[in-house]
Amino acid sequence: DSEERLPRVNMYSRRTLLHTPSFSGGQPSGPSQPVTDGGAPGSNFDANVVMILAVLLCALICALGLNSIVRCALRCSSRAAAADAEPSRVARLAKGGLRRKAVRAMPIMVYSAGLKLNTACPMCTICLSDFEAGEHVKVLPKCNHGFHVRCIDRWLLARATCPTCRQSLFAEPPLCACAAQA
Secondary structure: OHHHHOOOOOOOOHHHHHOOOOEEOOEEOOOOOOOOOOOOHHHHHHHHHHHHHHHHHHHHHHHHHHHHHHHHHHHHHHHHHHHHHOOOHHHHHHHHOOOHHHHHHOOEEEOOOOOOOOOOOOEEOOOOEEOOOOOEEEEOOOOOOEEEHHHHHHHHHHOOEOOOOOOEOOOOOOOOHHHHHO
């Protein structure tokens, strides 16, 4: 008897509640059909996931594009800085020496008392020994100073200047046409 006095409460599972037909006035509104208006919680979750994935994809594409632009800008700026910092060819050769091919191309002469050298005392200023008749010497074209072949070859591989007068073996190009006339 006491159980009859309590109102009956029907317990339904959550799944059952989601798929029950909607009631109007306590009467079913037709055959039982699932809700397809997009208002179901499952479809709303799917839309959110798709939206988040689309935003992440766009962010990834933007980040890759920005990365490419920055790398290109850095590469171009490092090339420009290297070009600005690189000394002229003549200064670089005077500082770093000649190539072996250029050193070998210089003419070799046999020393004799009649060989005109631009020096009061006929001696190699690198090894500080006197020239003897029949020795092979190289005479530098601009200053006409002479040296033993093995001495000057070693020197020219390290520097492109004369060991005696420090004159560069290469002429600096004039800055303008009027400087060449003066």
